Amino acid sequence: MQKISDAASQFERRFSPQHVAANTFNDPADIILFMHIPKTAGMSVGKALQNAFDIFHPVSWENTGKSFRQKTKQALYIRTKEHTGEGPVRQVLMGHFGWGDVMFWKNHELPIKCATIIRDPLARFVSNYRYNCSERHPQHEAFKARFPTLEDYAQQLPNDYQLNLMIGPFYSFDDALEKLSRTYSFIGITEHLGASLDHFRNSHGLAALPEHRENSGENRSEEIPDSVRNLIAEKSHNDMRLHQLIQGFYAAPQDIKI
Template structure:
C-alpha cells in the first residue's frame, strides 16, 4: 500500500498499485463527502458492507460500540466474503479487519480542515445527528466546540496512531499504509484515480447528505475563526497539505489521461 508512490507519476502508480480483487477499506472521516463516496463504493465494489453503530432512542440515546460491530462482521463471515467496506472507524479500530483479511487495502478522503470542522459543527447541531440536543447544550458556540480536545485533529486521529505527529511522520505513515488519499476539494480527480486503482474508469455520480440550514447551526466565518481552527488542528492541516501536494504532482498527467481515456460518462 503506497500512496506515497503517486509522486513518481500515474503510469507507474497504476501499474504497481492497482488492487482489483483485494478487500477495499474506506476509513470514513466525518464530513468529508464520505456518504456519497460510500454509495459509489457500494456500486463499484460489491459485495460491500457499511459498518456502523446501532442507535437506540429512549429517554437518552444509546448506541453500540463500533469495535463490537467490526467484530460481528468478522465473526459472521461478512468480511471474509466482502470486496469493500466502510465506516466511521479509525485506523487502529480497523486492525481486526486487516488481520482477518491480510489482502486489505485502505483508502480515505480528506477535506480542507477549516471547512471540515465548520461542517462537522453545523451537522452536529441538526436533527440528523442522533445526539444533536446534547451537542447544542454542551457547545453553545463554535468557539466552545473547537476548543474541546475531542473535536480537534479528527482527520489525523481517525487515520493515524496518536504518536504520528510531525510532518515527516505523517508523510511516511500515509505514504506507506494507505493505497490512496483523495481530497474533497479535488473530488473528480481523486475519485477517478481511485476508480482506476479499483480497475474501472469512472467519474463520481452520487451526492448525499448536504447539511441542512437551521437556526441552531449558523456560523459567521471570519478570519479569526479560520485562525482559531487552524491553531487547534495543526496535525490535520499538515496531513491535508501533504495529501494536497502529492495529488498536485499528477494533476497535469491526470488531465492528459482524461483526454486520452475519458470515462464512459464523459464520452461525447
C-alpha cells in the same frame, strides 16, 4: 531536511494521480477498509463504492467497534471461498472506524488496503458542527446544549483530528507521511471529489465511480469568528499540511509546500 524530502517524495509517488499507473492496486479478491472521516462527503462516496465493489459492508456508527469486527470477519470468510469455485470477489468496508480498529487487521498480519477522503480542517469542522446542531442529527438538542457556539466545540477538538484517525500517534509530519505510505493505497480530498474518485477507480482497477452529491447541506456563508479559525489552525497544523500536499496533486501544476 533530506529525510523530509524523501518522505514527501515517497508519499507523492504513492498517492498522486500523476505518478500512480493504472491498475497499480488492482486485486480481484481484495478487501479495502474505507475510513469515513465525518463530513468528508461520506454519503456520496458510499453510494459510489456500492456500485463499484461486488460486496459493500457498511459499518454501523452506533457500535462501530463491534460492527467493524463482525464485518471484517465476514469479509475474511467470504474471501476463503475464493478457491471453492465461487471465484474471487472485491469487498469494501466503510464506516466511522479509526486506527485502533485497523490495528485489528495489522496485528493479525492480514492483507488489507486502507483508503479514505480528507477535507480542509476548518471546513470539515464547521460542517460537522452544523450537522450536529441540525434536526437531522438524533441528539441535536443535547449537542447544542453542550456546545452552544462554534468556539465551544472548537475547544474540545483533538489535535490533528483527521491524521490521528487515519494512523494513530506520530512523532513528526515526516513520520506521518511514511506511516500513511505504508498503510494506505488511496487518499483523496473532498474539494476535488470527482477527480479523487476517478483516481481511485483508475489505480485500483474498479468500475466507474461517478460523483454523487448527497447530504451536502446548505451552503451557509456566515462569518466564522477569528477565535475559531485560530483554534482550528492551532489544533490542526499537520492536518492542514497534509491537505495542502494532497490538494497539490489535483490542482494546477505548482510547487508543493509541506
